[in-house]
Amino acid sequence: MVNPLYLFACSLAAAFLLPLVDKLGRKASLGLAYATVAAWGAAALSYLWALFPGGSPTESFGTAGFAAPLAIMLRVGPEEAAGLLAVSAVGLLSAGAMHRSLAKAPIGGAIALLMALMGMSGIILTRDLFNLFVFMEISSIATYGLIAYDDRRAALRAGFKYMMAGGIASALYLIGVIYAYRFGGQLNIDLAARSPGLYGAAGTVAAFFLLAALLIELKPFPANGWAIDVYQTVDPGLSAILSGASATALLLALWKIMPILGDAQLSVVAGSGLATFAASNLVGARQSNARRMLGYSSVAQVGLVAAVAALTRLLSLGDDRFAYMVAGGLLLNHLLAKTGLFLLSRALGEPGSQAGAQRRRERALSPIGTAIAGVLAVGLVGLPPFPGFWAKWSLIRALAGARQWWLIVVILGASLVEAFYVLRWFGRIADMRGEDGYAGPEAGIAGPALCAAALAGFGIASGLALGVGDPLLWAPFAALAALLLVDRAPGWLKSLLSIAAVAAFGRLAFDRLDGLRLFFAVMLLGGGAMYSFAAMYKRGPRRGLHPLLSAATLALGAILVADSPLGFFFAWETMTLASYLLVLRGKKGERAALGYVVFGLGGAFLLMVGLAAIPGAWSFRPTGGADGWPILLIIGGLLVKLGALGVHVWLPGAYAESDDDVSGFLSSSLSKAGVFVMIVALAAFGGVVPFQALTLRALGWIGLATALFGALYAIYQEDVKKTLAWSSMGQIGYVILALAINDQAGWTTALYLALNHFLYKSMLFLAIAGVIKRVGTRNMYEMGGLIKTMPFSFLSVLMAIIALSGVPPLSGFGGKWLLYSSLLQKGWYLEAAVAFFASAVAFLYLFRLIHTIFLGQPKPSQSTVREAPLALTIPQGFLMAVLLAASAFPRLMLDPVMGVVGDVFDPILRFEGSTLVSPLGYWDGTLSMIVTIVVFALCFFWMLANLHNPQPVKQFNIVYAAERPFKPWTTHYAWSFYAPYEKALGFLTRRRGERFWEAFGTGVDSVGGAIRRVYTGNGQTYALHVVLYVVALYLLTGAL
Amino acid sequence: MEPTIIGRIGYAFVSLFVITNYGLLLIGSMARISAKVQGRVGQPVWQPYIDIVKSSAKRNSIGHGAMFYLGPVFRLAGGVGTYMFIPAVFGSVLFRNFSDSGDLLLVMYFIFFGQLGMALGAGEGGHPYSAIGVSRGLAQMTAFEVPFALSVIAVAAQYGTLDINAIVAAQQGGFAHWTLATNPLAVIAAIVAFLGMSGHNPFSVVIAPQEIPIGPPTEYQSNLLGMLQTNRAIFNGAKLVLYMNLYFGGATNIVAMVIKTFLIYFVNVFVGQAFPRLRTDQSIRFFLGAPTLVGIASVIIAVI
Amino acid sequence: MSVMAFIAGINPVAASGAVLVLVGLWGVLSRPNLFKIAVAFSVMETGVNLVILSVGYIRGRTAPILDSAADARSASARMTDPVPQALVLTAIVIGLAVTALMLSYAVRLRTGGGDSSIESYGEEKW
Secondary structure (H helix, E strand, O other), X not given: OOOHHHHHHHHHHHHHHHHHHHOOOHHHHHHHHHHHHHHHHHHHHHHHHHHOXXXXXXEEEEHHHXXXXXXXXXXXXXXXXXXXXXXXXXXXXXXXXXXXXXXXXXOHHHHHHHHHHHHHHHHHHEOEHHHHHHHHHHHHHHHHHHHHHOOOHHHHHHHHHHHHHHHHHHXXXXXHHHHHHXXXXXXXXXXXXXXXXXXXXHXXXXXXHHHHHHHHHOOOOOOOHHHHHXXXXXXXXXXXXXXXXXXXXXXXXXXXXXXXXXXXXXXXXXXXXXXXXXXXXXXXXXXXXXXXXXXXXXXXXXXXHHHHHHHHHHOOOOOHHHHXXXXXXXXXXXXXXXXXXXXXXXXXXXXXXXXXXXXHHOOOOOHHHHHHHHHHHHHHOOOOOOHHHHHHHHHHHHHHHOOOHHHHHHHXXXXXXXXXXXXXXXXXXXXXXXXXXXXXOOOOOHHHHHXXXXXXXXXXXXXXXXXXXXXXXXXXXXXXXXXXXXXXXXXXXXXXXXXXXXXXXXXXXXXXXXXHHHHHHHHHHHHHHHHHHHHHHOOOOOOOHXXXXXHHHHHHHHHHHOOOHHHHHHHHHHHHHHHHHHHHHOOOHHHHHHHHXXXXXXXXXXXXXHHHHOOOOOOOOOOOOOOOHHHHHHHHHHHHHXXXXXXXXXXXXXXXXXXXXXXXXXXXXXXXXXXXXXXXXXXXXXXXXXXXXXXXXXXHHHHHHHHXXXXXXXXXXXXXXXXXXXXXXXXXXXXXXXXXXXXXXXXXXXXXXXXXXXXXXXXXXXXXXXXXXXXXXXXXXXXXOOOOOXXXXXXXXXXXXXXXXXXXXXXXXXXXXXXXXXXXXXXXXXXXXXXXXXXXXXXXXXXXXHHHHHOOOOOHHHOOOOOOOHHHHHHHHHHHHHHHHHHHOOHHHHHHHHHHHHOOOOOOOEEEOOEEEOOOOEEEHHHHHXXXXXXXXXXXXXXXXXXXXXXXXXXXXXXXXXXXXXXXXXXXXXXXXXXXXXXXXXXXXXXXXXHHHHHHHHHHHHHHHHHHHHOOXXXXXXXXXXXXXXXXXXXXXXXX | OOOOHHHHHHHHHHXXXXXXXXXXXXXXXXXXXXXXXXXXXXXXXXXXXXXXXHHHOOOOEEEOOHHHHHHHHHHHHHHHHHHHOOOOOOOOOOOOOOHHHEOHHXXXXXXXXXXXXXXXXXXXXXXXXXXXXXXXXXXXXXXXXXXXXXXXXXXXXXXXXOOHHHHHHHOOOOHHHOHXXXXXXXXXXXXXXXXXXXXXXXXXXXXXXXXXXXXXXXXXXXXXXXXXXXXXXXXXXXHHHHHHHXXXXXXXXHHHHHHHHHHHXXXXXXXXXXXXXXXXXXXXHHHOOHHHHHHHHHHHHHHO | OHHHHHHXXXXXXXXXXXXXXXXXXXHHHHOOEHHHHHHHHHHHHHHHHHHHHHHHOOOOXXXXXXXXXXXXXXXXXXXXXXXXXXXXXXXXXXXXXXXXXXXXXXXXXXHOOOOOEHHHHOOOOO
């Protein structure tokens, strides 16, 4: 190994030489500076190379050939090597971003940069307490220099505050060092850790001072106002260095002194870290300035890493490997994402300090820039496949193992807030994208791109390291990447590629799908392929759609084949991610996507805790002996995903605002994933659910309320997609209700309903997509009379609504029959009555849907529209055929369903020939179909036979209050179709869910608003915070 | 002896013929009774026949499109189908119809078949009154279905079956076994719902002759109107038979059926003559109020 | 008596160092003038340096120089601790650098047309 002393010598020599070399030209001098930083990186790589394949765990270097205590020791171990690499890499990236400013400013800027990075490297390497102080001061002083190098006035203001806090911290540290030396007798950390003197009363105080100083440098809440101001105001390159490199170095310093800390001190580290994580995220949610927001996020992440490091030791969560994996993973995630985002924020232009004026001044990013921003933002919030996802999983699992529920609540709650504001920011960026006109990538995008690539690379590596190696689980990302590469290709080609991907996935996964999984594969994979096909209905490449649709479809498939909790959760979050981006692609999807992803993540967190709390979860076989309550969390998480009443508020927006075909995919395919998991969870844990009867009954009522209110909301919508969205919510409510019945009849019902919902809701969404494409509006009252011009779509909608409403003879009636039979059989009479009411209400919106669009008076401008494109009508035709077959021969659908359910429950329903028999009644789908057809045919012929001289008349040829109307806008009865219903029952649908969550959000927001009042902007107040923080820390340490 | 399939079809036609004529006469006689109550002479009892013949004999037929023509077909098929799924006379092979297609649930949902098709056909007519009528009708329907569903649930819970034949069988053996005697609350809820279903006063906003002249069928004429008029008879008959089967012990012969259904239908006229019309929102709130509570009580009684 | 013993037990260097640190801290927290803050930090650093020195000084021992008063064998028993003296040199240098930078910041803030009170530099907040 290279002795790191040479590297220090190199850096110093380069710094001294820079003014001389500068005479040769700025290019030469900056080249020298960059080369020096790169040399550090190269050395770090060589260390890693030497350390990793099972070589010596660490290697120490004494200065001047002596060993401690006579010399300062430098140690290179895995964490040091990785830290050095991080500092050097961030340094190089930031230097690249700052290149232009560095070239303009005096050469002192480059020197300061070099010294700051060297100081950070020294912090990482040294094992000597005083030497640590020296390197901290070197990096601080160099940073003060850097802050001022490009003459930003705001940076000067912030820098002065920074210096004040840094000055206090360094005084504390010096006092700590000298007393640690006094009582421990050593300055070398490893030797001091073995000295008993450091653990006496006085020694503990000395250690406390060291700790307090380090913590302040790590910017704890509330003593971090100065740091936020710096992040906000300095060159984004420098922000990246501070947030990435400097934090890494200081966290490693904290890690270094942890052996000399007692339990009480570790506790305050953990507490302070978590408080910082929570409070900073709350305040971050209030920020409108991107860099200040990133600053808060930065501070929060560093707090979390510190807390995790302390908790690892305090609770014995795991060995060093665990710490590397979790704390290291979180740090790496933060480092790369934040560096990339800070560098990217330069491309967004200089935001002003006033929130209002700012939005206009931010520039739109190119598609590539947006994609990179997306990767970084998504990585930051801990979605797969990035390192933060894996680290968070391991962390929560370990915390659940240690039964630290409150910690889990704080961490996940704050993570959710962070996800909210980071993705809100990303959504705004994505929303600014120009629809037309392809802009080339911005200058300076290379740095963020590298960060994004590294983030993905490390994410994949950590996933593999955790044993998630199943290629099928990674298939969504492979498809995403592959299709993104050909994103400029025509849409039809990408559609075909997507379908091929789904087919290949299905082929590979086929052997691993048992009956239940095969059943769902039809809806999930088949549905995905169908919507990929339908996506051709709009011309042009439809950039980004196919990759995401394909990824979402394959993620659904991955959910089916996952065989471990982590594998499943990975697939689940992949699905969340892909569908979030799909919603965001919608024209006005920004707000809806944000709600979608926040609720999606919230549900996923519940799911994660539930999975983590049950060891050996995730198999279709009943598990006995486990704690029951985590299953409640799982069910709760799934209810969020399914859009149960109360947590449904994301649903209408997400389904309505995404692209028209995507809405169909979300509603008819994707929502079934939640049903699948619910079935698996209930099958495995149905026996251990606490208060089983009560819980299931409550679940049933939740489903019922969802069904009823979904239908009630649907009838008042003017927007056709909103109607369908609420309708989807209601239909899923029935599925939940049926699942809660929890016997053979109930589950048969649930699966049958789910499959039917897939069929008819696909038909509806596809037909409506065609209508919207042709008429160019989503408001139903702006349509009318389209039956003449779009008869096929009308037929499709007609069959779908007959099926949805449950009118015989189509298969929807089977669902109703099954539902009431199983409810009555179970003795859930009131439930049956409410379900009946809900399905009657469904008639209202269904009739309104078909009437106001296809019947009534056509608008003159729409009298020449064409039938929907073939890409839409072909799938609809196929679905119609399936629906008819399934209606005439119910056994086609019910035999497989009952086969699956038969593995779990004793039979209640059985077939006698074509008659389905329940203990209460019977239903012969084939016979009733025949009777209906014959009767209908006879009536039809009767009508024809007696029709004399039929005369088609023109529009408006009606008798209307003794005049002939001439305006369709006033003759087409469409707007506010159910006004009397609103008058009678409107009080039920006053959006209480939305209001509750809005109030909740306002509450969280105002907590953040209250907290941020501590950041007054006054440097002296900040200094006072630092002092008070130390005092509070001391008192807490004493109290523990 | 089990009849052959041809025989069953033949029986079904006979059964249908009987119920059609009975339904027409019932409507005619009720109209006459109403007239007497109001102090008028009224129409002859056979007026419905005259109406149908007159409509069907019209030389011209105005059409607004395919669905407009199909509307009455749906409507009539709905009426006939509903009747076909109900056993009209207990134990009679002739009046068994095709009730082995499904149980009570099938009948309850098949009722919607004709209403839906009719609403669609009327919708294509393009007349705003049609749409308004449908809107009112559907809105009112959701409300009166609640007490009706509750009462049906009570019956199903009481007899432990949804099979109409079995429900009738359980009520055999005299008045004391009728649902009317064993669970009167269920019958009250169902009868109130029936008032809504029949669309007489006070629940007649759907066809409200004064404001939206006859509502949904307003654009229909000629043969198409004739079909609607025919359906009205059959559909009424079907519903009355259903009520008789569920609550009034069914009928073991055609005479008992005629008497019982006449009396059930008479309730409509009786109430209809006594009360003015409610607004849609009023009737919705009405049905979801007291009748629903009665329905819930009937379920509770049935369970206990 | 015990009070006297207590006072006698106090290390006068450390005590004066502590006082200086507190004075400096008070200055940092209460004087809004940028230059006074810089000076207050200087005072605080001096105090810290005194504290460092106080740890190395052991009463009744000789200076840590190998000469006639103390040879290599008995050095550890007869000399004061030289390490803190070495440390304090570094600390002084660093303190000087920080003070210099702080003053230069103050000057640049002032020459940029700003006020000399720190209260007028609170534009970034919340």
